[in-house]
Amino acid sequence: MSTAPHPGPRPTPRLRLGYGTNGLTDLRLDEALGLLADLGYDGVGLTLDHMHLDPLAPDLAAHTARVGRRLAALGLGVTVETGARYVLDPRRKHGPSLLDADPQDRAARTRLLLRAVRVAADLGAHAVHCFSGTVPADTSPDEAWKRLTTSLTPVLEAADAARVPLAVEPEPGHLLATLDDFHHLRGLLGAPPPTVLGLTLDIGHCQCLEPLPPADCVRAAAPWVHHVQIEDMRRGVHEHLPFGDGDIDFPPVLAALADLTTAGYTGLTVVELPRHSHAGPEIARTALSFLRQEAPEC
Numbered sequence: 001m002s003t004a005p006h007p008g009p010r011p012t013p014r015l016r017l018g019y020g021t022n023g024l025t026d027l028r029l030d031e032a033l034g035l036l037a038d039l040g041y042d043g044v045g046l047t048l049d050h051m052h053l054d055p056l057a058p059d060l061a062a063h064t065a066r067v068g069r070r071l072a073a074l075g076l077g078v079t080v081e082t083g084a085r086y087v088l089d090p091r092r093k094h095g096p097s098l099l100d101a102d103p104q105d106r107a108a109r110t111r112l113l114l115r116a117v118r119v120a121a122d123l124g125a126h127a128v129h130c131f132s133g134t135v136p137a138d139t140s141p142d143e144a145w146k147r148l149t150t151s152l153t154p155v156l157e158a159a160d161a162a163r164v165p166l167a168v169e170p171e172p173g174h175l176l177a178t179l180d181d182f183h184h185l186r187g188l189l190g191a192p193p194p195t196v197l198g199l200t201l202d203i204g205h206c207q208c209l210e211p212l213p214p215a216d217c218v219r220a221a222a223p224w225v226h227h228v229q230i231e232d233m234r235r236g237v238h239e240h241l242p243f244g245d246g247d248i249d250f251p252p253v254l255a256a257l258a259d260l261t262t263a264g265y266t267g268l269t270v271v272e273l274p275r276h277s278h279a280g281p282e283i284a285r286t287a288l289s290f291l292r293q294e295a296p297e298c
Contacts, residue, residue, distance in 0.1 A: 018043035018270040024280040043077030045270035049084035055115045064122045079227045080120040081129040097133025098151040099144050106151045113155045121162040126267040127226035129200045131169045132176035144175050149188045160196045167226040169200035172208050172238040198226040204233030207248050218256035229272035240273050243290040254295035
């Protein structure tokens with residue numbers, strides 16, 4: 001009597017690595033995507049900005065369709081990011097924000113995020129990234145949180161309808177700066193499910209100001225993570241650094257991210273070096289080499 005051969009252990013899912021286009025702003029988008037595919041990246045953190053995919057362009061739908069075809073041809077996954085510095089206001093970095101005193105200014109940021117949700121849905125993106133913004137002068141914490149929840153509510157509704165989760169990033173210096181702040185936001189919004197409201201977890205930000213080590217932050221945030229950004233950083237200094245120039249011990253972090261992937265995370269881990277565009281192609285090459293050396297399963 002014959003028996004079927006044992007199939008053996010199932011392969012361990014590997015991290016899906018990407019690179020952020022905000023670190024490749026000296027390249028045309030088609031060239032940037034081709035570079036990342038040639039280097040061996042699995043995907044891209046696509047920042048909506050005037051030099052790549054302009055969210056304010058009148059032909060946004062047609063441009064998005066072209067980008068979608070390019071991504072598909074290259075086999076790249078994508079997360080849509082909304083951290084462009086001057087896409088809404090040429091004079092105010094990241095302005096206007098969801099916390100501005102003027103309701104029309106807040107509405108402009110909400111409209112940008114609604115466009116980002118539509119772009120993400122059209123591209124089949126894993127998530128839409130966003131952040132809270134800094135608290136304006138003479139604004140109480142209660143008022144700032146009220147503005148944030150009110151501004152995000154229509155975005156969450158659109159994300160839910162499009163089945164594209166919103167991934168809020170705790171950002172040093174912002175109203176929502178830590179993992180605890182994220183959970184405070186969830187509570188104010190009535191605890192939306194993780195499929196609607198989740199996290200962009202930036203490993204460098206964890207090193208910068210979280211009380212837990214970055215690897216422990218990954219494990220603590222696991223149920224809500226929809227997008228991961230990664231770079232080196234020093235404790236208490238919010239400066240995105242190439243790997244090896246900061247204080248992060250990467251093997252434990254990459255092991256925690258591998259566990260996250262094994263548990264079902266299908267999103268990207270995106271290298272986030274927005275101030276290194278002048279050397280973007282070489283930085284992208286060395287970053288991927290570093291990650292593969294530190295975590296061969298990448």
